Amino acid sequence: MHSTHGMGYAEYNRTLDNRLEVENSRQKDYETSQKIVEQFING
DSSP states (O other): OHHHHSSOHHHHHHOHHHHHHHHHHHHHHHHHHHHHHHHHHHO
16 A cells, blocks of 8 residues: 555544545556556457
């Protein structure tokens, strides 16, 4: 988690703002990966 989001689990868990920041980042990464897969499948 630290290398990906720049904070450890304790810091992530400390505040809601930290959790929302990480979860929003994860969502963006997921959506980006889904677009790449879709492009790969559809050529």
